[in-house]
Amino acid sequence: MALTRRRLKLVLTVTMINFFIFIIISRHGGQDKNGRHKIRIPSRPFWAKLAPSPAYWNLQQQILDLQNNPILGGNLSSVGAPDWFNETALTSDPCEPNFRVTTQVKDYKSLPQRFKDFLHHMHCRSYAIRVDQPDICLEQPFLLLAVKSLAPHFDRRQAIRQSWGRAGVIANQTVVTIFLLGNAASEDYFPDLSEMLRYESHQHKDVIQWDYRDSFFNLTVKEVLFLDWIQTRCSGARFIFKGDDDVFVNTHRILDFLKGLPERRAKDLFVGDVITNAGPHRDKKVKYFIPESLFLGMYPPYAGGGGYLFSGDVAARLYNASRQVALYPIDDVYTGMCLRKLGLTPEKNKEFRTFNIEEKYRRNPCAYRSLMLVHPRTPQEMIQIWEWLDAPDLNC
Ligand SMILES: *[C@@H]1O[C@H](CO)[C@@H](O)[C@H](O)[C@H]1NC(C)=O
Numbered sequence: 001m002a003l004t005r006r007r008l009k010l011v012l013t014v015t016m017i018n019f020f021i022f023i024i025i026s027r028h029g030g031q032d033k034n035g036r037h038k039i040r041i042p043s044r045p046f047w048a049k050l051a052p053s054p055a056y057w058n059l060q061q062q063i064l065d066l067q068n069n070p071i072l073g074g075n076l077s078s079v080g081a082p083d084w085f086n087e088t089a090l091t092s093d094p095c096e097p098n099f100r101v102t103t104q105v106k107d108y109k110s111l112p113q114r115f116k117d118f119l120h121h122m123h124c125r126s127y128a129i130r131v132d133q134p135d136i137c138l139e140q141p142f143l144l145l146a147v148k149s150l151a152p153h154f155d156r157r158q159a160i161r162q163s164w165g166r167a168g169v170i171a172n173q174t175v176v177t178i179f180l181l182g183n184a185a186s187e188d189y190f191p192d193l194s195e196m197l198r199y200e201s202h203q204h205k206d207v208i209q210w211d212y213r214d215s216f217f218n219l220t221v222k223e224v225l226f227l228d229w230i231q232t233r234c235s236g237a238r239f240i241f242k243g244d245d246d247v248f249v250n251t252h253r254i255l256d257f258l259k260g261l262p263e264r265r266a267k268d269l270f271v272g273d274v275i276t277n278a279g280p281h282r283d284k285k286v287k288y289f290i291p292e293s294l295f296l297g298m299y300p301p302y303a304g305g306g307g308y309l310f311s312g313d314v315a316a317r318l319y320n321a322s323r324q325v326a327l328y329p330i331d332d333v334y335t336g337m338c339l340r341k342l343g344l345t346p347e348k349n350k351e352f353r354t355f356n357i358e359e360k361y362r363r364n365p366c367a368y369r370s371l372m373l374v375h376p377r378t379p380q381e382m383i384q385i386w387e388w389l390d391a392p393d394l395n396c
């Protein structure tokens with residue numbers, strides 16, 4: 001009884017205080033001394049006028065942001081889009097090579113060829129699928145292992161099939177393995193491997209191939225095509241590992257890790273070897289060099305492309321976000337950009353060793369027991385390490 005009365009008293013007091021505050025505000029606010037309503041108009045706009053970025057990628061992203069801004073409702077002509085919008089926005093077929101970049105990117109002429117190729121096709125995201133496995137996820141996988149490979153890497157794919165990528169039911173969970181390929185193009189002097197690839201995909205039914213030139217700068221194309229593929233062919237996958245074909249993955253360890261995850265964390269899962277506070281390399285000799293005319297700014301946190309693990313739920317959100325992020329020539333950075341768009345931060349996990357382990361432990365079977373990924377490993381090493389881990393007498 002006493003408690004109820006005390007509560008009632010408290011409620012009454014709070015109500016009284018609120019009432020007084022209301023009276024004070026309504027007497028002082030909104031009216032000047034003459035009692036007339038006065039609207040204050042700021043002398044300058046409080047937002048900055050949107051100015052075009054001098055870097056081509058940033059500019060394309062600004063355009064996408066304008067188009068996708070719900071406040072503008074996709075109707076730019078009615079709100080007075082900035083006048084640079086029309087000059088740079090793409091009007092024709094995004095998959096036709098865009099030669100306007102030759103004048104729009106200021107140092108275009110002096111850029112290495114791979115940048116020119118990238119810029120010409122930067123707006124194209126759809127390529128035909130040549131080899132598909134429409135039924136591979138009929139039995140919904142708990143874990144989908146998606147391996148980025150190149151057509152000539154037959155031995156790496158076979159070693160993965162015989163070791164960490166052995167599909168089937170592992171530890172009572174369905175694991176499905178696929179290999180993601182583009183074209184080993186004749187313009188890159190690859191021998192014609194199409195017959196061998198046809199044989200391989202017929203034999204193993206785990207190859208997905210799209211009709212585009214498989215190059216380093218086109219790995220982002222592979223990423224967006226894969227995100228699209230998941231939604232159409234494998235949207236029921238609980239978790240997805242995506243990585244390179246020169247890594248060792250401890251599938252047992254990954255399954256253990258995933259099975260122990262609380263529901264909430266499982267839903268938003270994105271883990272790997274996360275790199276923070278990085279930015280583009282400006283040294284022309286580095287593989288990851290990016291000129292200032294293409295990109296300005298820092299990179300968001302991203303997981304190194306050697307391999308990372310995420311949930312099917314995040315995959316669906318990434319697919320959506322990717323359509324609002326301009327293609328960037330470095331695929332793992334691109335995925336970081338999409339995550340940032342979603343407001344997700346990739347989680348760093350020390351069991352992902354994309355920069356290898358200490359030399360002295362590399363031949364120690366026990367070193368691999370509690371790791372999820374080690375990079376790099378040759379096909380023979382993959383098979384050997386897998387055998388070590390499988391040995392019943394492994395005593396660590
Ligand atoms: C866009 O704005 C124009 C001009 O204000 C208007 O005529 C048109 O109906 C709008 N379109 C959409 C889809 O809202």
Ligand SMILES: *[C@@H]1O[C@H](CO)[C@@H](O)[C@H](O)[C@H]1NC(C)=O
Binds near residue numbers: 077080081082085086
């Ligand atoms: C952009 O082009 C469209 C049609 O091509 C035109 O209606 C619109 O006024 C242009 N907008 C600007 C800002 O120039």
Ligand SMILES: *[C@@H]1O[C@H](CO)[C@@H](O)[C@H](O)[C@H]1NC(C)=O
Binds near residue numbers: 172
């Ligand atoms: C394997 O999974 C099935 C279905 O999810 C379950 O009923 C069974 O108990 C599991 N077996 C083991 C050994 O965990």
Ligand SMILES: *[C@@H]1O[C@H](CO)[C@@H](O)[C@H](O)[C@H]1NC(C)=O
Binds near residue numbers: 212213214217
């Ligand atoms: C990406 O693929 C397209 C289609 O095959 C090709 O035209 C373009 O040159 C490729 N880009 C790079 C950077 O290799």
Ligand SMILES: *[C@@H]1O[C@H](CO)[C@@H](O)[C@H](O)[C@H]1NC(C)=O
Binds near residue numbers: 316317320
């Ligand atoms: C993706 O976008 C579509 C359409 O905007 C929306 O209906 C769907 O819920 C989104 N999916 C996710 C996972 O965010």
